[in-house]
Amino acid sequence: MVGRPPAERADAARNRRRILAAAAEILRARGVAGLSMDEVAHAAGVGVGTVYRRFGDRAGLVYAMIDDRERDFQAAFLQGPPPLGPGEEPARRLRAFLHALAERTEAQSDLLLMAEMDSADARFEGSYDLYHRHLVMLIRLLRPDADAAYLADALLAPFAANLFVHQRRGRGMSVERIRSGLDDLIAGLARSG
Template identity: 45%
Template sequence: MDDVEITGPRSGSSREPLELLRACPPKERADAARNREKVLGAAARLFAEKGVEGVSMDAIAAAAGVGKGTLFRRFGDKSGLAVALLDARERDLQQRILSGPPPLGPGAPASARLAAFVAAYLDYLFDHLDLVRMSETASPGARYRIGAYRFWHRHVAILLAEARPGGDADVLSHALLAALGAEAAGVLRAEHGRDRAIKGITDLVLALANPA
C-alpha cells in the first residue's frame, strides 16, 4: 500500500486558523443547484430505504431525473455522493464548535471541550455510519483527503496543545482521530454497544488530555 501523507495542508497545519477550514456551501448556478438538490434528495431517500450498498448510481440518476453522465461528472461515484450528503451535517457541527455554547463551543477547559467534541462527533458518526464509512474508505487515504478532516484535526490539535503544552499536538491529534474513524468506531459499537463505545473513546481522549 502506498504511504499516505497526512501532514501539511491536507491534514490541517497547526498554523492554519480554524475558521478558514470550515466547510462552506458550494457556489453554483441556480439550475446546477436545483439538480444537486434533486440528486442528493434521491440519494438520501434510496440509501435510507435500501442501504448504501444496495443502491446503484443508475438508480439514483433515474430517481433524480438526471442523466448518468451528469451524475458521474458532478459526484464521481457513491463516495462523492456520501461526502456531499454529509456536508451540511458537518457544517452544523463545525459551527457549534466555533460559536456554540460550551463545553463544545468556546469557554470551557480544553479537556472538557475534547470530551464534548468526541461525544458530538460520535453522535454524528453513528447516526450516519454507512455514509461516513463509504466516504472514508473509497480509496487508500480517502479519509485524510476529505476537507472536514482538516477541521477536526486542527480543532483537536489546538485543544491538545492547550491541555498538554510541549507535546506534539499535530501528531497526537491524528492518533486521537484514528479512534474516531468509521471502521474502528463501528467495530466498537457493534461489539460493545453505542454507550460503551463512546465512553471508551472518551476515556482515551481524556488520558491524552490529562497526562499523569
C-alpha cells in the same frame, strides 16, 4: 468549511436537490449497498454523466449527503456555545468534541463507511484536517509539551468508519462505552501533563 456553498445556477441547484433526494430515497429503501451512481441518476431523471460531473464518484455523492450535518457540527465546535464551542477549558472542550463526534459518527456510520470504502483518501480530506487542527489546538492548551499532531491523529483514529462500525456491530459496544473509553484517553492525557 463552515458556511454555505457558493451560489449555483438555478438548473444546477435543482439537479443537485433531485440527485440528493433520489440518493436519500435509495438509501432508505435499499441501504448503502443499493446506492449506485446509475440508479441515482435514473431515479433523479438526469444523465449519469451529470451525477459524475457534479459529485465525482460515489464517495463524493455520499459526502454531499453528509454535508449539511457536517456544516452544523463544524459551526457548533468552531463558534457555538461551550462546552463544545469556545469559552470552555481545554479538557472539557476536548471531551465535548469527541463525544459529539461519536454521536455524529453513529448517526451517519453507514454513509461514512461507504465514503471511506469508495475512496482511499476520503477519510483524510476536508473535515479530517479541520478536526485535526482543532484537536491540535486543544491538546497544545492542555499539554504544551506533548506531540499534539500525533495525539490528534490518535484521538481521531477511533472514528474511522470501519473501526467504529466494527466496535458497534461486531463487538456490540454501545456509544456510551465508546464515549467512556474516550474519557479515559482524555483523562490519561490530562494526568500525564
